[in-house]
Amino acid sequence: MLYSVCSRIVLVALLSAPLALFDGVPAHAQSALRTRNVVLIVSDGLRWQEIFTGADPTLLNESHGGIWDKEQDLRREFWRDDPLERRRALFPFLWNTVAVRGQIFGNQAQGSVARVTNGLAFSYPGYNEMLTGHPDPKIDSNEFGPNPNVSVFEWLNTLPDLHGKVSVFATWAIFKDIFNVARSHLPLQVGWDPPYQGELSERQALLNRLYQTSTRLDDEDVYNAFQQVPLLDSFAKQQPQVLFVGYGETDNWAHAGRYDLVLHSAHLFDRFVGELWERLQALPEYRDRTTFIITTDHGRGSGPTEWKEHGVEQKGSENIWIAVLGPDTPALGERRHIDEVHQAQIAATVAALLGKDFRQAVPAAAPPISAVLGRGR
Numbered sequence: 001m002l003y004s005v006c007s008r009i010v011l012v013a014l015l016s017a018p019l020a021l022f023d024g025v026p027a028h029a030q031s032a033l034r035t036r037n038v039v040l041i042v043s044d045g046l047r048w049q050e051i052f053t054g055a056d057p058t059l060l061n062e063s064h065g066g067i068w069d070k071e072q073d074l075r076r077e078f079w080r081d082d083p084l085e086r087r088r089a090l091f092p093f094l095w096n097t098v099a100v101r102g103q104i105f106g107n108q109a110q111g112s113v114a115r116v117t118n119g120l121a122f123s124y125p126g127y128n129e130m131l132t133g134h135p136d137p138k139i140d141s142n143e144f145g146p147n148p149n150v151s152v153f154e155w156l157n158t159l160p161d162l163h164g165k166v167s168v169f170a171t172w173a174i175f176k177d178i179f180n181v182a183r184s185h186l187p188l189q190v191g192w193d194p195p196y197q198g199e200l201s202e203r204q205a206l207l208n209r210l211y212q213t214s215t216r217l218d219d220e221d222v223y224n225a226f227q228q229v230p231l232l233d234s235f236a237k238q239q240p241q242v243l244f245v246g247y248g249e250t251d252n253w254a255h256a257g258r259y260d261l262v263l264h265s266a267h268l269f270d271r272f273v274g275e276l277w278e279r280l281q282a283l284p285e286y287r288d289r290t291t292f293i294i295t296t297d298h299g300r301g302s303g304p305t306e307w308k309e310h311g312v313e314q315k316g317s318e319n320i321w322i323a324v325l326g327p328d329t330p331a332l333g334e335r336r337h338i339d340e341v342h343q344a345q346i347a348a349t350v351a352a353l354l355g356k357d358f359r360q361a362v363p364a365a366a367p368p369i370s371a372v373l374g375r376g377r
Helices: 005-016 027-031 048-053 071-078 083-090 092-101 123-132 152-157 202-213 224-236 249-255 259-281 345-353
Strands: 037-043 103-105 166-170 188-190 242-247 290-295 322-325
Touching (some): 037 123, 037 259, 037 345, 048 083, 048 259, 071 083, 071 259, 083 092, 083 259, 092 259, 092 290, 123 152, 152 242, 202 224, 224 259, 242 259, 249 259, 259 290, 290 345
Parallel strands (some): 037 242, 037 290, 166 188
Antiparallel strands (some): 103 322
8 A cells, every 4th residue: 555755754653652651650650560461352243242141042043043053952052041141151261260350341231331433333444443542434344455554563563672572363364454464564373374384293284284175164264263273382482472363253153144153153262262361371471461351343233133244234233342351450340330431442451551652652542441450440
């Protein structure tokens, strides 16, 4: 993408902006933060309704949910009469670990609203808002091309103490544009690109072959399980301090109208996040020094048909959820009757947990979520 001279000057200014205090917090308070690593994890298009109430009873059937599983088998696995037990059955790590030791926003039935502000409620605009701290009305298509906006990941990678310590794993190939890899030079493992290079073990060669020969549901989106293996393997060679992990199946199976597979992929997403947490807690570089931010890029519609889609025509698609677990986040659990939080706040929150002020570089970015930084309730 071509940029004007003026645009290039602005970009250089953003990337070279000096660090400053965030939210007026003095330097000694910043140094008191225990977080040294931040992992931002996204499950594409995963509704807040399932997060907070578990499986939707109106969709556990073939007529509305398009299920191929036997209904009684699906109910045995995911149905509980109590919605609190039902959500725990679907998301055991989220509710037994994150909700106990961290915070979760977005249960509208409990007066907690989390939403996107880009007015479009689909993927590229959502990821731009999440990663750059502000919506961009020019980004109105998943095929927009290279992102003109600087993400918090790109900006953090320009800082001397974090350069070369930022990494991206994502199932969706479009993240090459969202992170503008040609400009940011961030290391990305995305889409169907085989994950291993050079001299390969038998196991690595097998996974590369699966990447190359599996029948694809989506040409741009690899299966979550395929990504999980090289993601967990990667820590043997590199230990990034800032990591983005994007999983796509919950959105894909919803668009396909398969509610049974939405539930299965959501349950596995929870398992994969738990696996990643356990892997990092087993490493000295990460143990008790790592914060997870877990969220989605957009919501979806509701009812017997609109749950399959999202966007301006599907009411409620702007509603999301955000969960945070880490050493600087007070264990307040499921938040109730609090101020609204926005997707745009995630970028500055990632930076603030590392003691950095993203808004110094990008004044348009929304402020961090203070409640997860040990300041404000």
